[in-house]
Amino acid sequence: MPKNAAFLAKDSAPAVDNGTMSRYLFSPTYFRFWLASSLLIVACLQPVHCNAAQWLSIKKTDANQLMVDKQSLVEEKAYIKAWVKVDYREPQKNVESVDRVYNHAKALWYFDCAKRKAATIQVFQYDQGELVYSAGTTLKQADFIEPLPDSEVEITQQYACKWQAKEKQRAEAAANRAANPIKPAVASDKDKPAATNSVAEPAATAPAEEKPAVKADDKSAPAAKPATEKPAAKDPLVKDPLAKDLATKKAEAEPGKDKAAKGNKEDKSWAYSGARGPEKWGSLNPDYAVCNAGSQQSPINVDNTITAALKPIKRLQKFPLKNIALKDHSLILDAGSGNMMVLDQKPYQLKYISVHAPSEHQIKQKSYAAELQMVHEDKAGHRVIIAVMLEEGAANSTIETLLNSIPKEKEQSKALAIRITPADLMPAKPAYYRYTGSLTSPPCTEGVQWIIMKEPLKIAKGQLTSLQQAIGEPNLRPLQDSQGRMILE
Incomplete structure (x- = not known):
């Protein structure tokens, strides 16, 4: 062991040298x-x-x-x-x-x-x-x-x-769950508050749920408002959205704030910086407690892997993406229906693709220009996310098409006029890493299977700049402790 450690304490054995590895005789x-x-x-x-x-x-x-x-x-x-x-x-x-x-x-x-x-x-x-x-x-x-x-x-x-x-923190979260059984710390897979990894899931979940997420192609402002603003209503600083009269009077008394609210409709119950940044997510809402107390949080640095001879993933990605929108701190691509993958002999449907710039995950301490996260779900709500890294290099024609289709204002959804399939956003080589983690934004639900593609896609510096300008501030969560989790390759 290191020579500078404090190894043996004083005992009845012969004297020892303090601060070094010393001789020990068994009395x-x-x-x-x-x-x-x-x-x-x-x-x-x-x-x-x-x-x-x-x-x-x-x-x-x-x-x-x-x-x-x-x-x-x-x-x-x-x-x-x-x-x-x-x-x-x-x-x-x-x-x-x-x-x-x-x-x-x-x-x-x-x-x-x-x-x-x-x-x-x-x-x-x-x-x-x-x-x-x-x-x-x-x-x-x-x-x-x-x-x-x-x-x-x-x-x-x-x-x-x-x-x-x-x-x-885990003990405090458990006590909080016991004291508030109606509001569990870990949101169920069917409970989808406005969040980067859980909002844009229009086609599959809206008909069956009482509180559906906002559709990427939904142009009805009244219908979209409850889903996107509900988490903000839990904030004690924001009035109940149902109290219209009180809200109207306050808006008239504070016109500056009302104007700012109209100009930015993003969910303010959490953010990527400031007082509502990642370090505070767990305390913003009881449903987000696992963000701070969880033991399998994402993203992580992919390192110290175990060779497991993983088989190539079976994917069906030939159906075109439907819409593109800027919402919930991210660029969201609505996958429509038909695209799927098979993992552990179970089928998962592709719901949407979110874009993060710079990348949330690191691979062997290396960060990338951006990261595409393809979110899949099975019928029970279990998630598999395929992550594809974007690296500065040659221009990417598919990315250029997406950049030209981005809406000018946030919370707007725009149909993709040119056919783009998820396969167009996948690297040529099938090699990948695999580990168990969580959503990278509130409610930080755990049990997510992550597939991290080894080969990145190239993107020009100018394209990266345009992507960052469209998203706004960097939308990445800091790296989380891997907690000794197995990372297979």
């Missing part, structure tokens, strides 16, 4: 402690009683890789404990026994997030899989010290304390 008392630990490890070999370790890489360099066992993260009294391991490219010398070297180490660390201190309770060092050194102490006798900046201990401490904060 009778600590032999019993070691024996109990060994028995616990043996017990955990039985899959019925213990969960297998889920090692998550939290930092990787040319010299080593730092990992934490997600299953071991537990709150214990005022501390967070976690098992950590480090793999080294070059052999490391044991500070207390220079004749011993190791290339792999595991340690049990305890963190005091309130005081920003850490202590090591157990440590094991291996050389080519063979145990060459072990030591341990008890929590009661451990010395907690502040870890060195940028050390493996500090990096793990930051991760563990962030995990603790999210656990508290």
Whole structure:
């Protein structure tokens, strides 16, 4: 383990050097402690009683890789404990026994997030899989010290304390759901408040639902108004839209605000910046609580993948897109009906395509100029989203056609005069990444299957500028913690 970590606390064994890996001799008392630990490890070999370790890489360099066992993260009294391991490219010398070297180490660390201190309770060092050194102490006798900046201990401490904060948010969200059973924190798949990933789903959902989403080709202002403005009505700063007389009087008293409201009909219950930005989504509305408390949120950085020999996706994308609209902070393409895909032997219908500039996802720490998100649903409301990255390069004729068709004003829907199919917006190579995540805008519903295409489409710089100007402000949600999720390729 790193030389700058606080490893062993004071105990009845011979004196140790504070702040380094020190020599540890097993006295009778600590032999019993070691024996109990060994028995616990043996017990955990039985899959019925213990969960297998889920090692998550939290930092990787040319010299080593730092990992934490997600299953071991537990709150214990005022501390967070976690098992950590480090793999080294070059052999490391044991500070207390220079004749011993190791290339792999595991340690049990305890963190005091309130005081920003850490202590090591157990440590094991291996050389080519063979145990060459072990030591341990008890929590009661451990010395907690502040870890060195940028050390493996500090990096793990930051991760563990962030995990603790999210656990508290989840507990608060659960308490909120219990106190407000009528307004669950996670919106059902059929409940579609105005949101980038859930509004423009006209054809399939409007007839069956009491509160249908706004159709992309609906030109009736009175019919569209309830769906797009309902979330805003939950905001205590906005009056009930049904109280027309009161709203009219207030508009007359504040003409400037009324003019601004008429000039911008976008849903103001959430935004991509400011007081209603992504960091605040979970507190804006009880239905959005999972945005802050969820454990499988999107977007993420696609990295540390697992090779799974994924089969090419079966797609039927020959039917033309119907309409184009600027609404809910995004550019929305109504897919009409007929386009579909098959995933895990289940059919999903393409509902709409939303455009985000710049990209929401990253692939191996790389961001892209824009991202197309093709949102599919099955009959039960389960979602699959195919994401296609746009990268600066040569001009794209399909994108140019779409740019020429964009309505001049927001909330307007315009029919596409030229035939464009979803297949025209897909890369030639079928390779992709796959993971389980969420919608990237409120209500941030989880359980979404994401398909991230590896090959990006090219788009000219001028086309990108036009796209950004049409959308307005950047409409991307910040990256979310992957939480050790499996990313297949």
